[in-house]
Amino acid sequence: xxxxxxxxxxxxxxxxxxxxxxxxxxxxxxxxxxxxxxxxxxxxxxxxxxxxxxxxxxxxxxxxxxxxxxxxxxxxxxxxxxxxxxxxxxxxxxxxxxxxxxxxxxxxxxxxxxxxxxxxxxxxxxxxxxxxxxxxxxxxxxxxxxxxxxxxxxxxxxxxxxxxxxxxxxxxxxxxxxxxxxxxxxxxxxxxxxxxxxxxxxxxxxxxxxxxxxxxxxxxxxxxxxxxxxxxxxxxxxxxxxxxxxxxxxxxxxxxxxxxxxxxxxxxxxxxxxxxxxxxxxxxxxxxxxxxxxxxxxxxxx
Numbered sequence: 001x002x003x004x005x006x007x008x009x010x011x012x013x014x015x016x017x018x019x020x021x022x023x024x025x026x027x028x029x030x031x032x033x034x035x036x037x038x039x040x041x042x043x044x045x046x047x048x049x050x051x052x053x054x055x056x057x058x059x060x061x062x063x064x065x066x067x068x069x070x071x072x073x074x075x076x077x078x079x080x081x082x083x084x085x086x087x088x089x090x091x092x093x094x095x096x097x098x099x100x101x102x103x104x105x106x107x108x109x110x111x112x113x114x115x116x117x118x119x120x121x122x123x124x125x126x127x128x129x130x131x132x133x134x135x136x137x138x139x140x141x142x143x144x145x146x147x148x149x150x151x152x153x154x155x156x157x158x159x160x161x162x163x164x165x166x167x168x169x170x171x172x173x174x175x176x177x178x179x180x181x182x183x184x185x186x187x188x189x190x191x192x193x194x195x196x197x198x199x200x201x202x203x204x205x206x207x208x209x210x211x212x213x214x215x216x217x218x219x220x221x222x223x224x225x226x227x228x229x230x231x232x233x234x235x236x237x238x239x240x241x242x243x244x245x246x247x248x249x250x251x252x253x254x255x256x257x258x259x260x261x262x263x264x265x266x267x268x269x270x271x272x273x274x275x276x277x278x279x280x281x282x283x284x285x286x287x288x289x290x291x292x293x294x295x296x297x298x299x300x301x302x
Contacts, residue, residue, distance in 0.1 A: 003031040003083065004033040004102075005084050006035045007036050008075070009038045009072055010089035011042055014047065020090075023087075023093040023094070024087065025050070025051060025055060029099050029102070031054070033054070033055050035055070035057045035058070036078055038074050039059055039060070040066065040067065040071040060075070065170045067174065069170040070175075072167075079158060081158060083158065084156050085098075085154065086179075090203045093152070094198065094200060097199035112165060113191075114194070115150075115194045116195045116198070116200055117131055117149070117200075118198055118202050121201055121204065122205050128198045130196050134194050135194070136194065137187060138230070141180075142230055144240075145180055152200045153200045156186075166185070168181075168182060176213070177224055184224075184230075214248045215249075218249045218254075221248065222245055225238075238268045239265045240274075242262075242272075243269070243275035243278065249261060249278070250288070251281060255283075258278050262275040262276075262278040262279050
């Protein structure tokens with residue numbers, strides 16, 4: 001019986017994907033498992049890697065909607081493990097990650113999600129990003145994305161993904177924020193718990209398919225606002241998302257629309273720096289590239 005299925009969507013990045021697969025197989029755990037590589041709009045070419053006893057590596061095509069959400073769902077539906085973990089094709093698991101999460105699931109068998117903290121690697125620096133608490137509530141996620149909790153760190157019980165929690169939302173524009181959406185949904189249903197050690201390496205050097213897709217960011221964030229009306233119950237949380245929409249719209253050149261969102265955000269949350277930055281971008285006082293470059297030096301994103 002397979003204990004853990006690792007779902008790894010990929011699109012034309014064979015070398016990075018191979019490193020990710022190797023990082024799973026190097027975990028040295030005693031449980032059985034599989035790596036399900038989901039090839040999205042590209043040929044199925046499983047890398048030639050040494051596979052330890054009790055594990056298999058297999059490749060499938062994404063048979064659902066094009067993009068990350070559909071590819072994750074293809075992998076979830078093909079998975080045979082009791083637990084399902086995610087790994088993006090440009091990230092790697094660090095030693096001890098799998099065993100640490102298995103121990104947490106043993107301690108908290110009813111958890112909706114078990115994650116870990118991460119290390120951000122921009123090619124020059126490695127910055128550790130932890131999460132404020134080992135247990136996160138729905139309100140915590142409304143108030144803050146808690147970005148130390150990355151999609152490549154998440155693990156679920158497969159029965160939950162196929163049941164109450166449900167699959168990844170394939171309606172999300174360009175699949176942006178699909179991990180945040182499932183954390184919002186999961187935290188509304190039960191416990192989200194974190195092994196608060198940096199056990200995932202996340203590569204941030206401009207290789208992301210989302211990098212600079214400002215119009216898509218804005219569209220997806222508005223979708224999330226409409227999907228999760230609980231944001232409106234906390235003005236500061238609502239203002240935070242509105243400020244992100246404003247920043248994305250300004251960065252996409254939609255200056256008038258951006259200002260409307262920025263003022264709305266500041267009414268709900270006067271301390272929202274992103275809203276002020278959106279106004280500055282809309283008035284051409286600063287560029288989004290300059291701001292993004294600065295925040296990424298600190299291992300953060302916009």
